[in-house]
């Protein structure tokens with residue numbers, strides 16, 4: 181398959197936002213030109229395949245500023261908040277901090293305390309850069325070792341100029357703020373960040389076993405024991421996020437990393453958003469196969485859209501493809517709106533029951549995440565995890 185060919189399944193998993201971004205990158209002669217291929221994750225261009233999409237229908241609540249000093253953050257009530265930073269200004273900026281020292285003290289490594297005291301002064305020279313772990317639209321991710329302490333983590337390097345060029349400062353800032361605030365064993369931790377003249381570097385937990393999606397593709401669908409373990413962990417992670425009034429909005433196997441012993445680590449908070457109280461959202465975002473009926477109908481939605489997406493994920497883990505997969509967006513949407521849910525014979529009765537409850541058409545009828553771990557399918561398989 182040539183570099184500039186995108187397969188139908190990959191386009192299917194693309195996002196409207198992403199297509200818009202791609203268009204904008206093409207119009208701007210930006211890096212999107214290189215990226216339009218199914219080898220996007222490993223090719224030199226940014227990855228635009230299988231990505232979320234988003235079309236803003238309403239003004240969204242923004243969280244408070246972070247990324248102080250990088251040139252990408254803003255200070256509340258600061259009139260210069262959204263002013264693009266010139267290269268000259270950027271070069272004068274100091275090393276940033278995203279969070280207090282305890283961020284690193286909670287890192288899963290004995291050297292973390294020592295590491296913590298140094299992170300404000302970090303630069304790329306403080307790390308041994310290991311293998312490339314992946315590539316996103318705005319940066320590359322590497323496995324790195326902090327030279328002084330031996331602390332191993334993932335480092336995502338993003339060009340400031342590209343973040344500014346594609347006007348995604350706010351989205352980037354929100355992603356960083358949200359990920360930094362979340363602390364849960366099934367969410368990929370963001371320890372902190374630093375920057376230099378050209379790039380911002382995010383230091384993250386390194387789940388060593390890579391993307392769940394790759395395991396799904398290489399090993400085929402999972403059995404009940406493995407799938408139920410993943411579903412239970414994901415329910416826990418989402419329940420935690422929702423308890424903090426945060427919606428993930430882009431659940432799919434590509435956004436799940438794996439640590440040791442099948443520990444699930446949800447990642448990519450690029451479309452996550454805070455949703456305080458009974459507020460509802462209207463921004464259309466997510467990945468086609470994972471969209472809930474209320475999203476497709478452009479209705480207001482809340483955290484139960486993530487519950488639906490968990491149902492789609494559970495199905496994909498057991499079957500190998502999402503339940504409403506079709507060759508076109510229109511056909512997929514039609515099946516979702518009809519809730520045309522068909523299980524292959526091998527899917528067990530209790531698994532069908534949980535998936536059906538997660539995929540209840542009406543958000544009110546969906547099983548609460550707290551009840552997922554007590555569901556018979558989960559309880560039956562738990563002893564074998």
Ligand SMILES: Nc1ncnc2c1ncn2[C@@H]1O[C@H](COP(=O)(O)OP(=O)(O)OP(=O)(O)O)[C@@H](O)[C@H]1O
Pocket residue numbers: 227228231313314315316317318319320321334336368384385386387390391437447448450
């Ligand atoms: N903390 C991490 N540990 C291990 N691998 C990671 C980590 N974060 C990202 N990766 C890998 O690097 C790839 C690129 O990640 P990145 O966050 O830049 O992009 P993305 O979120 O997949 O895509 P995009 O930037 O287009 O939204 C991921 O697909 C994943 O395989």
